[in-house]
């Protein structure tokens with residue numbers, strides 16, 4: 679993961695004719711983390727999408743080196759499939775079908791592997807989304823509101839997974855309006871009128 683890197687220079691994001699943020703610089707090397715906070719509509723998700731390559735910056739330069747795993751609102755899991763199979767579909771694309779069981783255990787949901795995705799609660803669905811990121815093996819985690827719907831214990835588990843990922847040389851960029859513990863992380867506050 680040594681050449682893994684995120685670098686933003688003077689990045690701006692304009693949406694719907696409104697400047698959400700501009701002049702944003704960010705440099706994350708292996709082990710690095712950044713926490714993006716700000717009110718509703720400030721541009722947290724937009725920043726994650728820019729780094730994911732799904733949205734073009736209005737100005738500035740974006741450079742991302744390394745495989746990315748994105749956790750967004752839509753988990754992209756087939757509602758009819760059992761949880762384990764739904765995760766194996768995605769992990770299989772990365773040649774990592776064998777990593778699903780451990781990833782489900784990491785989020786404390788190994789027992790839900792045979793249960794159809796559509797039967798999951800909100801928090802369980804989010805945790806399965808986190809398992810999908812863990813199973814991907816991607817060095818760069820882009821997490822958009824990963825704590826939404828999680829109980830206190832699960833937020834602690836999430837913090838531990840992010841810390842372990844960074845300790846192993848990964849990078850985490852996390853947008854959240856809930857407190858998530860990320861030691862030594864750069865804090866980015868995006869403005870906005872809410």
Ligand SMILES: Nc1ncnc2c1ncn2[C@@H]1O[C@H](COP(=O)(O)OP(=O)(O)OP(=O)(O)O)[C@@H](O)[C@H]1O
Pocket residue numbers: 693694698716717718719720721722723724725855
């Ligand atoms: N496709 C789009 N076209 C125009 N404007 C958009 C589009 N998508 C989002 N926006 C606007 O961009 C702004 C920022 O949205 P974004 O989802 O990045 O905010 P956020 O900080 O993640 O908000 P929240 O905390 O509510 O999730 C909002 O005002 C939103 O209405």
